[in-house]
Amino acid sequence: MEMENEDTALKQSILDVHITEAGYESGHSTIQSIRIQVYPGELVGIIGPNGAGKSTTIKTMLGLLEHAEYEIEIGGKGRYAYIPEQPVFYEYMTLWEHLDLAAAAYEMEEEDFVARAEELLVRFGMDHVRDDLPASFSKGMRQKMMLMIGFLASPDVYIVDEPFIGLDPRATKDFLQLLDDERRHGAGVLMSTHVLDTAERICDRFILIAAGRSAAEGTLEEIRAVAELPNASLFDCFDILTS
Ligand SMILES: Nc1ncnc2c1ncn2[C@@H]1O[C@H](COP(=O)(O)OP(=O)(O)OP(=O)(O)O)[C@@H](O)[C@H]1O
Numbered sequence: 708m709e710m711e712n713e714d715t716a717l718k719q720s721i722l723d724v725h726i727t728e729a730g731y732e733s734g735h736s737t738i739q740s741i742r743i744q745v746y747p748g749e750l751v752g753i754i755g756p757n758g759a760g761k762s763t764t765i766k767t768m769l770g771l772l773e774h775a776e777y778e779i780e781i782g783g784k785g786r787y788a789y790i791p792e793q794p795v796f797y798e799y800m801t802l803w804e805h806l807d808l809a810a811a812a813y814e815m816e817e818e819d820f821v822a823r824a825e826e827l828l829v830r831f832g833m834d835h836v837r838d839d840l841p842a843s844f845s846k847g848m849r850q851k852m853m854l855m856i857g858f859l860a861s862p863d864v865y866i867v868d869e870p871f872i873g874l875d876p877r878a879t880k881d882f883l884q885l886l887d888d889e890r891r892h893g894a895g896v897l898m899s900t901h902v903l904d905t906a907e908r909i910c911d912r913f914i915l916i917a918a919g920r921s922a923a924e925g926t927l928e929e930i931r932a933v934a935e936l937p938n939a940s941l942f943d944c945f946d947i948l949t950s
Contacts, residue, residue: 720744721782721895722864729767729775736774737763738919745864745895747782750886752906753899754941755916756949761899764916765789765868783863783893786813790857792868794849796841802828802852803837806859813860820859827855830881847873858885865889867898871905883909907941917949 722745728736738760745751753761767775769789781787796805803824810820828834831851841849850873857865865886871879886896900906906913913930915923923933923944931937934944 721747723780725778727776729772733774741921747893748890749911750896752910752913759916760919786862787864788857788862790867794853801838809856865896871902903942
């Protein structure tokens with residue numbers, strides 16, 4: 708579902724995060740005043756230099772920071788999937804068992820789980836390793852396992868931390884295709900990434916974080932206006948706005 712910009716103000720966001728401040732120690736905030744809204748069908752990119760606070764923003768949203776003042780609202784059924792950059796897995800469980808465990812956590816019906824899991828295994832070219840242990844997988848295969856777990860229950864919101872680094876071009880294409888399908892059904896996606904040329908191509912809007920604050924946000928056009936660089940790439944705007 709594509710939306711015009713004018714519409715967004717009228718529609719209800721599917722994800723609304725308002726971080727007043729958050730940090731790793733009390734009395735010392737790492738990020739301040741960050742507002743993120745994602746509308747149904749949108750893909751919003753969080754970008755920013757190393758150490759700017761992107762992961763801290765995501766950790767805050769997930770409720771992982773003890774010292775945080777923030778509010779988060781998720782629309783629809785309130786379901787989200789977090790797809791981490793570093794795969795997390797149980798050493799003695801096969802790929803299929805990981806999917807099964809996730810389905811139990813999402814309280815999926817067995818029939819829905821099996822149909823969706825089979826579809827995802829084929830889509831990611833992982834059907835032949837469904838009964839293997841992830842310890843024997845390559846980095847990209849482990850990352851695909853994380854993506855499959857994320858996509859399993861078709862949540863309302865996807866929070867994806869740097870998905871592009873370990874994936875080959877085919878897997879990247881499959882991943883983006885699946886995200887598009889989910890967005891057409893109204894899901895919202897928030898994605899942090901350093902791969903700015905891909906981000907420029909696929910994201911509807913961007914939130915540029917620098918030194919723990921939102922330095923610019925909006926569509927590429929709006930970011931260009933803030934950077935005073937008409938026609939520039941996202942990379943060039945990023946460079947100007949973070950230097
Ligand atoms: N566990 C931690 N304990 C204390 N400080 C931390 C911790 N993790 C990150 N920081 C600090 O918080 C700041 C923001 O880091 P964060 O990991 O959010 O950046 P990032 O934008 O995700 O960077 P990158 O692109 O390198 O992943 C940095 O100054 C970092 O040193």
